[in-house]
Amino acid sequence: MKIALITDLHANAQAFSAVLEHARSQGVTDYALLGDFVGYGGDPAWVLDKVRELVSAGAVAVLGNHDAAAALGEAPTMRDEARAAVEWTHSRLDAAQLAFLRQLPLSVTVEDRLFVHANAFDPAGWAYVQGRLEAMRSLHATTCRFTFCGHMHEPMLYHLSSTGKAGEFTPTAGVSIPLLPNRQWLVIPGSCGQPRDGNPAACYATFDSLSGELNFQRVPYDVEAAAASIRAAGLPERLAERLLKGE
Template identity: 30%
Template sequence: MKIGLISDIHANLPALEAVLQDMPTVDELVCVGDVIGYNPMPSECVTRIRGIASTTVQGNHDRTVETPDDYRLNEMAHAGLEYAQQALSDAQRRWLQTLPETTTIADGEYLLVHSHPENRDEYVYPREFPDLRPYLDDYAGLILGHTHIQHSATIDNRLIVNPGSVGQPRDGDRRAAYAILDTDTNQAMLRRVPYNIDEVYHEIVVEDLPTETGERLFDGK
């Protein structure tokens, strides 16, 4: 089975559409959380993900759409969440609130979380992937996001994958990131695709979101 993995879309519709157009044929598509936040197209991205993803877990931005002041000290995150709270319908916000924080895919073979499997919101960077080994006794692998850094590793024949961020990469490559999981070989193919950042930046300015949010897209950091 081949499963498309996407994460951290962050309301960036042009990046999401570029990923979906570039993605080869897969058996299903899985979203690793943070559909909204930062960028100015939350409603469109929620609609798109609800229509195509077989499984979606809840990211920290998805969870805090009703409480944007939780990110008061982070201007970009706070502004994006306030914008999303107003732009999303009641039904869309309810959907985000009811997403699971943890689940499994591929008949229970792979654990799916947004951040750390036990400590919610903890960042797990590539160098820390070996620390996740104790959580993998019952699984062939673990899929996570949150850091916006694309990486995969095999530890004791267990696969750990962060597909990277669709809508706000932070690993020095500004192209939208995603991955393809092959459950037959227990391997992941990491992929990148360019998209129209100028279009997103224009909408950020039009919607009076922080310009730093747009500038970050060009930097990929």
Template identity: 35%
Template sequence: MRIAVFSDIHSNQEALRAFMEHAARQGIDRYVCLGDLVGYGANPNRCIDLVQSLPGISFIKGNHDNAATGNTSNMNTRADKSMAWTRQRLSGNNIIFLKKMDTVIKQGNLTFCHATPYNPLTWAYITKRKVISKTFARSRAKIIFTGHTHAPSAITRKNFFCVYIKNPKNNSVLPAATQKRQIFNCGSIGQPRDGDPRASYLIYDAKAQLIEFHRVPYDHDKAARKIMDAGLPHYLATRLLKGE
């Protein structure tokens, strides 16, 4: 079983298509989307439609998906503007789809979530020691897959050792440890924030017990032009070029 885990598309159709084309060549058996399909970018409806076409896919709700359906959110000014723009353009069917997404999926020794599995609707970032500790303490899963931070990383239970996966030339492969519990962050498809503008996702190979981190180039200029043409904040366009 090879599972492609991805997150934070943020209405970026160009990045999503590039990811889908890349993943289609990797022998994927199942897809899991960890949320934030919408927000920031210019193609919310198209991205929702595209991602639903992936075979054997499961969905997790992200904070932007939650806000897009009218729930309260605590976002900065740029994010609020893009969310207001998104709400006005989402189709009725896609609003219903976003409302019905799960907040956590548990499968055997695996857990999938957007932020933290123990209190998913608080949208905490798994970056600080306290949150990492609670995440491990309140979950029995051997491996936890998460997104939300827009930066790919691997965290082990022992000493809360965290490694950010930044490799500008090649993809990275890490063992899924059999004796240690781990958290793997797949990064972001549509808005990476680790200094690498390429789309980021991971593949969990259950048979080989390996985690493969992949980076995929896409047409940033086209995605940025769409954002500006839509009248969204220009910063949301320029940040795509820098991966910030």
């Protein structure tokens, strides 16, 4: 079974479409959607409907902090740009779309795999896995061999050995990584809809549950069209600029 790990779509229809097309070309059979389907981008309804289609076909999906804020229509702790996008998003979603967001779980466990948006130690607190310390805290909080999470918009991989030795590295797209059986792993695929590592190409990853092979992927897409959608929605210009720069 080859799983596409897609997170932080952020209402970017162009990026999500390109990633789905690329995933099909890689022989993906299953999808895990790790939250933040809305916020920032100009096409929340389209993206959310596509997520709902995938979930109806068997995909895993979990709640992100932007999803929670949009569903409730509240974002008091967010920065001004994010809050403006969430408030606008809430006004553009219909009752069924909002209800879908509200019923999303914070985490899902399938066999030895944990899917969660932010972390395993406090999924509802939305704390970021910013480095090895938070990654180890997350891995210690679960018995699952694999943890797949989003929230951080840059691709990253962490591991914990059976003797307690921790490691981390920044992956290279397209290079297959064997996830060795004597370790726990925390995989952050990077953001599909708003990468922040200086490269505007969409991020996602594929995981083969039989071989244990992991591949981080980068997919070029029409960034200009995604930025134009943000501008057409009347959202802050800075949100469009960040897409173009990958920041």
